[in-house]
Amino acid sequence: MTRDDVCNRFEAEVLPHLDVSALRGKDLLCHCAPKRCHCDSIIAKANRNEVAAMIEMLAVIDAPHFHAGIVLWNDTVIEAAPIVGYMKKGKWSRDQVRDYCKRKAWTVSVVHQIERERG
């Protein structure tokens, strides 16, 4: 068996059954580098999962005259208290919410976050 054979078999037969979520956002170093090795596909899978992960987030906006909750699903506002209902209506992204609140000098705090793997 060649190095490629071993890596291909690993990718086809072993990797699909491995939970690599603990490696998310990390680097994996191996003395095989720069030759191909199974570490390459392990870390690639971990990074794919990071992209594919669906994140549900509950945040609270604190303004001088109100406190309002919003729910983001995969970085888009899907629920919002009536006073900030325009964020839901406009399907604001997390960055939009953060920038807007920053301009208004409102505070946004994430109070709860759940990560789900797709599929």
Ligand SMILES: [Zn+2]
């Ligand atoms: Zn290696």
